[in-house]
Amino acid sequence: MSRNTDVLVLGGAGVDTIVQVPELPLPYADSYMIESGVHTRAGQTGDFVALGLTALGLRVHxxxxxxxxxxxxxxxxxxxxxxxxxxxxxxxxxxxRAVNLVGPDGRRLSLYDISRSAPEDRFPEDTVRALAAACRHAHVSITHPCADTLPLLRESGVTISTDLHNWDGENPYHEPFALAADLVFLSTTALADREKVMRRIAREGRARAVVATAGAEGAYLLADDELTHVPTVTPPAPVVDSNGAGDAFAAAFLYGHLSGEPLARCAEYGAIAGAHACTVPATRADAISRDGLLAEARRNAR
Incomplete structure (x- = not known):
């Protein structure tokens, strides 16, 4: 069957309500006056990855x-x-849906409404099989019920990526994703020992590469048993919001990977896209273009 889709993104669709707050953590008060307004827009992790991949010229479903x-x-x-x-x-x-409180420095606190899913939720198997048969790669969000699609995707022969977000390395919910994916992204936010967790993922799972993003510290790439540091990229404009930076990193890394680039170059692409995402206000859902990404990569090479 012809694979006419580059990337199938599973899960992570939703809506965020953005509230700009004067500081985080937000001190208790009876009320706050929000001069910038309260904004609701589409865009959660799966939406942002799909948007980022599309902006980079890939065919996405x-x-x-x-x-x-x-x-x-x-x-x-x-x-x-x-x-x-x-x-x-x-x-x-x-x-x-979720509510994101965003501080002046771009940090965020997300409040997720988990009432809009049930343990018995499932994607129709025939739908997953048909979509997987038409794609080159699948990016699986950790939202329910995506874990149940992992065996079907493996059977289809597509490569798989996932983002574990702020996994602590212990919560068993994340393990099926961590061990089934060929490319694993996660944040260092909750990791006491990032290298230990990254090596465990590589040792016990299928990952060819494990990438841990560390905000202003950059990122870390584990591949071929070697852990390397991925430096940060100076954002092209003031940092206003970190929301979606990890998703942008993953999308640009996948663009490089599906284009046949070395893993180090893929990580550089991720750092560029993540830096760009931090300059986009939380009220918008925008992503770096392919031309913009490649132009910034050329500037970095000088």
Missing amino acids: HLDLLGDDSEGDLVRALHEERGIGLTAVPQPLGTK
């Missing part, structure tokens, strides 16, 4: 559960506007 609600309408509209294929499985409980 997104699969997730969506409700017949205003939040679901925002997600559908984002995909239609950006030309991203979408298969929406009906979710009677509604579309995933």
